[in-house]
Amino acid sequence: MKLEREMMRGAGPTAVMQLLAGGEKYGYEIVESLARQSEGVFELGQSTLYPMLYNLEAKKMLTSREKKGDNGRVRRYYRLTAKGKKKLASDRQQWAALVKGMGALGLTRTTDSNLQSPSFG
Amino acid sequence: MNILDHETFERLMPTFAGFFRRGLFGRGSFRRSFRRTRRQFFAEGNWKESLTQSELPDDVQAMVRSVVTQTRLFRFEKYEITEELIAHFQDGHQRGQSWEQLLASFGNAAVSARLFRSTRLSNRPIAIKALKFSLWSALTLTIVYLGLFAFYNLARPNIAADYSAKMNEPIESIPQDQKAWPVYRDTWIKYGLNGRMTLYNKFITSVGVDGFEEYPRPGDQQWEAAVTSIKQSQDLLEAIRKGSKLDHLGLALHADVSRYSKEDFTALYPQSEYDNAGDIYAWVESGFGKEGFSNEAKYLMSRSTMGILLPHVQSFRGAASVLIIDSRLAVTQSDPDRVIANVEATLGFARQLYNEPFTTTTVIGSAIFNMAVRHVEEMVNENPRLFSPQQLERLQNSIAKFEVPMQRSFPVERILTKDLIQRIYSDDGNGDGRLTPVGLEVLLMAKTLIGNVDWDGTENYDVPWHQHSQSTRTFFGPAVMLSAPTRKAVTESIQHYNEQIEQAFTANFWDPEYGDLKELEAEKRDEEFIAFVSSFSRVRDALNNAAALQNATVLAIAAKRFHRASGQWPKTLDDLIGDYVDEAPIDRVSGQPLKFRITGDTIIVYSVGVDVDDDGAKHNQWSNPFAFDRPENLLIADTDGDWILWPVKKN
Numbered sequence: 001m002k003l004e005r006e007m008m009r010g011a012g013p014t015a016v017m018q019l020l021a022g023g024e025k026y027g028y029e030i031v032e033s034l035a036r037q038s039e040g041v042f043e044l045g046q047s048t049l050y051p052m053l054y055n056l057e058a059k060k061m062l063t064s065r066e067k068k069g070d071n072g073r074v075r076r077y078y079r080l081t082a083k084g085k086k087k088l089a090s091d092r093q094q095w096a097a098l099v100k101g102m103g104a105l106g107l108t109r110t111t112d113s114n115l116q117s118p119s120f121g
Numbered sequence: 122m123n124i125l126d127h128e129t130f131e132r133l134m135p136t137f138a139g140f141f142r143r144g145l146f147g148r149g150s151f152r153r154s155f156r157r158t159r160r161q162f163f164a165e166g167n168w169k170e171s172l173t174q175s176e177l178p179d180d181v182q183a184m185v186r187s188v189v190t191q192t193r194l195f196r197f198e199k200y201e202i203t204e205e206l207i208a209h210f211q212d213g214h215q216r217g218q219s220w221e222q223l224l225a226s227f228g229n230a231a232v233s234a235r236l237f238r239s240t241r242l243s244n245r246p247i248a249i250k251a252l253k254f255s256l257w258s259a260l261t262l263t264i265v266y267l268g269l270f271a272f273y274n275l276a277r278p279n280i281a282a283d284y285s286a287k288m289n290e291p292i293e294s295i296p297q298d299q300k301a302w303p304v305y306r307d308t309w310i311k312y313g314l315n316g317r318m319t320l321y322n323k324f325i326t327s328v329g330v331d332g333f334e335e336y337p338r339p340g341d342q343q344w345e346a347a348v349t350s351i352k353q354s355q356d357l358l359e360a361i362r363k364g365s366k367l368d369h370l371g372l373a374l375h376a377d378v379s380r381y382s383k384e385d386f387t388a389l390y391p392q393s394e395y396d397n398a399g400d401i402y403a404w405v406e407s408g409f410g411k412e413g414f415s416n417e418a419k420y421l422m423s424r425s426t427m428g429i430l431l432p433h434v435q436s437f438r439g440a441a442s443v444l445i446i447d448s449r450l451a452v453t454q455s456d457p458d459r460v461i462a463n464v465e466a467t468l469g470f471a472r473q474l475y476n477e478p479f480t481t482t483t484v485i486g487s488a489i490f491n492m493a494v495r496h497v498e499e500m501v502n503e504n505p506r507l508f509s510p511q512q513l514e515r516l517q518n519s520i521a522k523f524e525v526p527m528q529r530s531f532p533v534e535r536i537l538t539k540d541l542i543q544r545i546y547s548d549d550g551n552g553d554g555r556l557t558p559v560g561l562e563v564l565l566m567a568k569t570l571i572g573n574v575d576w577d578g579t580e581n582y583d584v585p586w587h588q589h590s591q592s593t594r595t596f597f598g599p600a601v602m603l604s605a606p607t608r609k610a611v612t613e614s615i616q617h618y619n620e621q622i623e624q625a626f627t628a629n630f631w632d633p634e635y636g637d638l639k640e641l642e643a644e645k646r647d648e649e650f651i652a653f654v655s656s657f658s659r660v661r662d663a664l665n666n667a668a669a670l671q672n673a674t675v676l677a678i679a680a681k682r683f684h685r686a687s688g689q690w691p692k693t694l695d696d697l698i699g700d701y702v703d704e705a706p707i708d709r710v711s712g713q714p715l716k717f718r719i720t721g722d723t724i725i726v727y728s729v730g731v732d733v734d735d736d737g738a739k740h741n742q743w744s745n746p747f748a749f750d751r752p753e754n755l756l757i758a759d760t761d762g763d764w765i766l767w768p769v770k771k772n
Contacts (some may be wrong), residue, residue, distance in 0.1 A: 024548040027205060027214035046226055047188070047233030052203055058244030066204075075208045076201075 013056055014091040016049075017084055020062065024042045024079040027053070037049070053078055061087055162195035168196070168203040175207045178220050184230055185210070191234030194241050202237055204664045259460050269599035276557040277604075279548040282757035287531055288478065291374040300371025301473055304364035309436055313391075336446050336749045339453055358447060361440050361693035362462055365469025365555035369476050370533050372412045376428035389432050413591045418562035423669035425532075427567060427653065434477075434485050437470045441492045443529070448500060452735060457508045460500050464536050467493040475526050478533040480655045483526070490525065494670045498768055501678060502723070510685055517678040521702075525668045528626050531619070534655045538615050540568055541652045546608035554608035556650075558598050585649070618645055622657045630746065631712035635686050639753075662747040665709050669747070672706035673726040673766030676715055680724045690719045710746060710764065731760050742764045 018103045019025065019033055030036065031049055044052075056062045061084035069075045102108050160166030172182055176605060185206045189199045213223045227233070244708050245253075266639065297303070336347040337343040356547035360382070375381060378390070386395045422428060451459040471493060474486030497516055543559030565588060575715065587597040594601075606614070620643060628634040646654045678696075679701035684689045691697050694705045694714050705714035708728045717726045718738045729735045730744025741762025743750065 026212065027209045028216065031209075031213075032216065045228035046209065046223075047228030047230075048236055050202070050209070051233070051236035054237070055240045055244065058240070060393065069212075073208060073211060074211070076205055101382075 011043060012042065012048075012052060013061075014088065014095065016052060016056065016081060017061060017091070020078060020080045021085070023089060024077045026075040026077050030078070055083070060084075067072045141298060149603045157197040160200045160210060161195060163643060164662070165408065166196045166200045168200040171200065172203055172207065175513070177207065177209070177210055179246060180226060181210050181220055184224055184227065185737045188234045188237070189409075191231060194238060198241055208274060215438040226511060251483055264724050266599060269603070273556075273599040273602045274558055276547040276555055276560075278421065278544050278546065278557050278560050278563075280421075280543055281548060282539070282543060284536045284543075285374075285376055285429070288426060288429075288536050291478070292371060292373045293370070295369050297371075298371060299367055301364035301469075302370050302372040304360050304367070305436075305440075306384060308354075308360040309440075309542065310384075310388050310391070314355045327377070334451075336442055339646060342366050348450055351443070351447050351450055353704060354443075355441065361444065362466045362735065365466040365473070367469075368472060370473045370513070373431065374429050374431070376424050381583070389430075394641055414562050414566060415559065415591065416561050418566060421544045421559060422566045422570075423546055425457070425563075427570065428535045431479065431481055434482055435476065437485065437489050438492070441467045441470060441496075441689075445496055445499075452500065452504050452507060455525050455669060457512050459517070462651040464493055464496055464516060466494055466501070468519055474522065480534060480657065480660045482658050483529075484663045487525075487667040490523070490667045491670060494520070494674050495769055497674060497678070501681065505681070513682050513685070515677055517675055517682070518673055520675060520678070521675045525664055525671055527664055527668060530623050531655065531657070535619055538619075538653055539612075542608060542615075544610060545652060546611070547609070552609055552612070556602045556605040558595070561594055561598060564652050565594075568721075611650055618654075622755060625657075628659060629712060630710055659749065664747075666747040668744070669709040669745075669764075670766055670769070672709065672715055673728075675702060676706045676717060677724055677726050677767040680717065680726075684724075690724065691717075698700065716763070724767070725765060728764040728766060730762060732766045734761070734764075735764045736761065738763050738765060 015034060015038065016030060019030060025033065027050060029044055029046060030053070034044060049076070053062065053064075057064055057078070060076050060081055063081050064076050064078045066074050067077050099108065131499055132250045145660065160673075172185055172189075175182070177185070185203060186422060189203050192199060192202065194202070208224055210220070213219060220224075291743070314474060337347040352692070372385070381389065382397045386393075412563055412705065415498040448460045448463045451457070451463070453758075467489060471486045474489060477486075478484075497520065501513070501516070541563065544563045545556065547554035547557050547560075586600070587593050618641075625634075625636050625641070626639055628636065638661060642654050642656065642658055643650055676697070678724065680691055680695045682701055683689075694702075694717075698705060708715045710728045710731060711733050713727055713729075716729060716738070717724055719725075720738075725738045727738045728744070731746040734742065739762045741760060741764070743751060743760050744764040746761050747749070
């Protein structure tokens with residue numbers, strides 16, 4: 001299931017940072033990992049990923065370096081900064097609170113009589 | 122913690138090493154900045170070449186090229202994006218994606234470019250943003266300035282009014298038989314009295330520190346030669362005496378010298394040929410000071426009323442000196458009537474000059490009047506028995522009835538400033554306009570013409586640095602125009618100033634409203650866009666000085682008449698009032714009756730001077746507040762004393 005754009009706007013950067021918490025990655029690797037590990041939810045348009053990475057880097061959440069990959073080509077590798085780690089920790093708390101709250105409201109249940117057509121009468 | 126402890130040192134070493142490895146500006150930021158600079162300005166940043174060498178398929182390259190081009194970012198930013206996208210597609214293909222799949226999943230090129238651009242722009246360093254802002258600002262200002270430049274250079278002056286003609290209207294209206302100039306002209310040409318070619322200059326024996334020239338006296342070495350010249354120029358003397366009886370000179374003056382008749386031109390410019398009248402302009406234009414003015418500006422200036430020359434006024438000095446020599450001859454011939462005629466002729470010159478509308482002629486008229494007074498003083502003091510009582514009375518009345526124009530307006534100065542304004546500013550038809558390029562030159566020329574030479578002959582320009590040459594005037598002209606007042610504002614400013622001046626002339630020296638005209642003139646002269654300020658203070662001083670001498674001369678002759686009649690000198694002024702004077706002649710400094718003292722068999726008439734303290738005729742030249750060379754910063758102690766008016770003290 002793909003997220004709508006507005007939801008992606010808030011969640012996308014956090015998802016990328018969460019992915020990079022596991023270690024340094026390059027651009028296509030991030031695209032592939034995001035889609036795979038999120039089971040297709042965070043299938044970012046590839047054209048939007050790199051601007052997002054640049055934005056996070058400008059905000060000092062990430063840092064990058066050029067490095068020769070195993071195929072001999074120069075790639076740009078991204079990793080979290082200390083500031084990024086802090087932000088990620090904060091975002092994780094917020095997401096946890098959000099999920100808990102939504103769950104309490106019943107929004108996280110996929111089968112629910114409340115979601116069926118209302119009956120009148 | 123003991124830094125020298127080996128274990129501690131080993132623990133801290135990586136931290137120090139890491140610090141130096143990262144560099145003083147943060148993790149790799151210096152290296153990155155250096156690399157980006159190279160990519161921005163050198164071949165290293167050729168992103169198109171990098172893309173071509175990537176060996177990606179054409180359609181992939183086209184996608185990348187489209188994205189990167191549409192970002193419209195700096196060269197080094199395009200390079201980095203290109204490298205990133207090349208790596209992306211190559212990695213994707215290596216991981217099993219086809220080019221088509223990669224292109225399909227990449228997204229829209231325009232959207233991608235927009236996202237790249239907005240991200241980069243919003244996160245650019247402040248220094249880059251400031252630089253970009255500065256460049257755009259500079260470009261905007263340049264465009265605006267170019268627009269102003271065009272606007273400024275479109276403005277032209279419009280010479281709508283012939284102010285020379287306006288100035289000459291009163292003169293043209295004088296009946297021909299009432300004009301003195303035609304009476305003088307031909308004999309002045311004949312005897313070299315025109316301009317500076319005064320025949321009698323060669324007879325000047327000395328020039329006093331007060332500026333008055335001395336001429337031969339009986340017994341002097343040059344006396345006989347002077348007498349011979351006088352006897353050979355009786356037609357000159359007749360013309361002088363005849364012409365001086367008329368009230369007006371009646372010579373219309375022109376800046377365009379080609380408008381003079383040949384006779385008038387010859388009389389006014391004896392050194393120039395009538396057919397080469399343009400030589401006059403070269404001389405006039407040489408007075409404008411620095412080179413670098415355009416021909417158009419020089420033409421405008423030389424044809425303005427400010428370009429009107431008055432070469433004939435100095436001829437009056439020459440004519441008055443002829444009369445002095447003749448009077449001395451008349452004394453030797455016991456001919457007092459001729460002396461009186463000569464004095465009255467000199468007074469006639471003064472009157473004609475006062476009736477001319479210029480401040481210059483007012484000052485010279487006062488100088489001629491002073492010559493008349495000294496003429497009288499010499500004749501009366503040195504030849505006490507030459508004149509009969511009736512002749513003395515006639516002399517006294519000639520002096521007393523002479524009108525020194527203490528309160529006057531200056532129509533020519535108003536005309537002159539209006540004429541300059543129409544040559545400096547454009548004309549919107551409603552009395553307003555803006556500074557023009559050629560007008561800025563005219564403005565500077567007018568200012569340098571009036572104040573460009575100090576007493577010691579050095580140049581004294583006060584031109585702003587950005588107006589010193591044609592090129593700087595051209596470049597900075599639009600900026601000057603923005604700061605310049607409009608035509609209407611300048612006109613109103615000058616009008617207000619003229620009203621202040623004319624008001625100042627209504628006050629006497631002892632009135633609180635007398636005011637410091639020099640200060641007013643200096644303030645006006647300092648205004649950058651006021652082209653011309655007459656020296657009204659000098660005019661007022663000259664008139665006051667003349668009136669002071671007039672009153673003293675009347676008193677002195679009256680006292681001599683009293684002495685002749687009674688055998689005694691008057692004790693007080695009251696002794697003279699009624700039979701010898703109508704009222705007490707006043708001191709032009711204090712406003713009180715003049716003082717006098719009898720010394721031996723002579724009378725000394727004096728003003729109490731600027732310290733308004735009667736020192737019993739103790740002379741101090743600086744007691745005269747109207748002296749033209751009076752220093753500005755006299756201490757009170759230096760002005761202790763009185764101003765001796767009769768006899769005029771020679772310093």
